[in-house]
Amino acid sequence: MAATTETTATLKPVPQIVTRTVRPAPRGWVSWATTTDHKRIGIMYMVTTFVFFLMGGAEALMMRLQLGSPNNTLIAPQTYNALFTMHGTTMVFLFVVPMMAGFGNYFVPLMIGARDMAFPKLNALSYWLLVAGGVVFYGSLFFSAPEAGWTSYTPLSSVAYSPTNGMDAWIFLIHLTGLSSLVGAVNFYATIANMRAPGMGWGRLPLFVWAILTYSLLLIVALPVIGGAVTLLLTDRHFGTHFYDPSQGGSPLLWQHLFWFFGHPEVYIMVLPAFGIISEVLPVFARKPIFGYKAIAAATVIIAFLGLLVWAHHMFATPSPAIVLVFFMLSSFLIAVPTGVKIFNWIATLWRGTIEFTTSLLFCVGFIGTFVMGGITGIFLAVFPVDWQLTDTYFVVAHLHYVLMGGSVFGIFAGIYYWFPKITGRMLSEGLGKLSFALMLVGFHVTFLIQHSMGLSGMPRRVYRYPDVGNLATYNLISTIGSFILATGILITVLNVIRSVRRGTVAGPDPWKANTLEWFTTSPPPVNNFDLVPRVRSVEPMKDIRRQVERQSGGGEQPAQPVEESLIRG
């Protein structure tokens, strides 16, 4: 600086050459720890949450081992309760929700043609809050893990019945990851609302970005409620309040209402981004535009809205007035309509396409087929007299895994196989990918289909052992075997990723001939993403760009079949 401040006596300033030391681009772990680049943060999100996924999976396998035979004594009841509490909490708060944030972080700016998120430093804060939440929660393993389930119903979670600090660790996990998601959601919203490429109106927003936008709005609405609810629990536990204590005029059902007012939107927070991934991947590999773009985008928003009105269907067995039961039954029915619309639209996207059986597409189809079954069992559960038989049994466990594992997780795997070339510049092995998919699909259905029958046979959830009556022993053994097939499938994808990061085929910028802007830049993208942001003229900007390149380079392939006028919509 000193060189530039030197003054001269002449009136005209003399042009000067200023030299500064050019620092080399930062490398090593410090650069990762201090980064505000949305792509690096996205990668850290995805890697961290995947590690949590494997930990949650290991907990699930331990539970299945314990339940592999009746009256098993492998795991003590308090350990078992800790396992399902850790498993559920990990999968919801430390895997699915932040994994979607990871995808969103990496791809939302790329898909809308932005150079970063709106608030890069807040973005880094979101990530580190998530890590803090995970550390606080898993730290409780070294002291006393929480045992009240991921729903932590009061009074069981009150200090009288859960005296250990594990319960408090759970509360702080909710606070920290909640804050992380809230900050992230505001950031997504600001980014999508303000930083879209020229020409990208709301009607040309990629459907994955629509999903992340809706995900963010739901997080902003739902998270403050759970944040408040766990704060009340914290003051009940340590500062002498009685919000949930019936003997002092409080209400245990208040907790359930607050928890599920958050908890059900949370279901859609977890599954809507997966819907978004499916809506991006299907048209690419069917070589067809998405069927009913507007209907899918509208269904996303409608599902989110209705998702805020169905929470008490988790509480059909509580002492609640009949009118409440009827209202929540009907609102739950209603949400099946936009969900059905999406499924029909996806199948119609495949219809008359030329489907390329890539691993990513297979995961999408596995998702649709599995999610449909989860949706159908959801209708059984929405009819409250039938729910009285099914709730809190393994039928519900099966249902929620059909929508969350078969739904969100298959969607996440479709995303991994689809976007890995963009993130790393290398392809994943398709052979290993297909093997992984086959094992996961078979393992999943072997594990969870039979769990419907366990529930119908009277086996409640969250029991560390069961008597040898009826066919329960056989059902449980089948489920345990399936869970290990499923785990093998997941491990093969892990191996595939580790192998391909260094040795995969080089991908190039656009290996799939895809539709959206992230494929316009190099793989992996440079720090600033795009040297030039193209003008967006349709929902499929890359298709337009490829067509233009072909025109300018003088023909080449035949353009896509002309569209019949009567079939064009919006």
Place this chain on the structure above:
Amino acid sequence: MNRIPAALRRKPLLLLTLVAASLVAALALAGPASAGLLAPEHDGSPNAERIADLYWIIFAIALVVFAVVEGALIYSMVKFRARPGAVAAQIRGNTRLEIGWTVGAAVILVALAVVTFIELPGIRTPENSGADGLKLANGTLLASSPTKALPPNGKSLNICVNGQQYIWRYTYQSDCRNNDFKAPFAYTTMVVPTDTTVTLDITGQDVIHSWWIPRLGGKFDAVPGSYNHTWFKIPGSMAGETFAGQCAELCGRNHADMVAAVRAVKPAEFETWLDQQKQAIADADNAAQEQRKTYGGTASPSTSP
């Protein structure tokens, strides 16, 4: 020009076939043999039977939806896989088709709602006791509550169910909010007369539990500070049977061991059992009082170790 694919145009016929097939399949499967594999257990009480009926109706509709959707998915995967020379149809949507399936989905759900409302009163509202049931002349066991549903004739045997970590307590009295210390009670196994409508007032002592005997109907949470209500009526032919169940809401470390049972006996036998129970409780009370006198302690339990 009709662009709706041929397979979809044939859909009404296809759909009818599927409905018929799935109804036949559902009826064939619907037997006591399949309870537990494909449907809830249900043979102990009329309300449980009606829940199972409703379940089977939903099951039949669900089977059709399942077959149509998965069928279309698999069909398109096979039919429209990439082949050399094949060109994908660049279709962006079809308003008529989209409105069609939106309305179709809604119609199915309206039908389900109608069926549910038809079945609902029979599930929620208790029936009158049968002719061979317990003669409820003795008013002390008659249910009395302004808030819960009672049988049309107002007569049912009322039992207060209290969930506690990790045991169920049953008190045979009409008004659960005013604890009658002389009322007979039992733990874990509830003894009830057959052919008699039994109404339950369910609450929790400490944490939330959930009352569930699968063959006698759905589950009802036992929430501290409030009462939940259900009923059952075991047919006379099932006298001597025991119906097993267990707590269905996570209530702590021994949740899995918090079992419940309902033993059905003939009304005469029930009255004998009730008298025995009263006698046994009175005897135990007297014995406790004797002991306190003998060992010179006060009546207050606070002095005992």
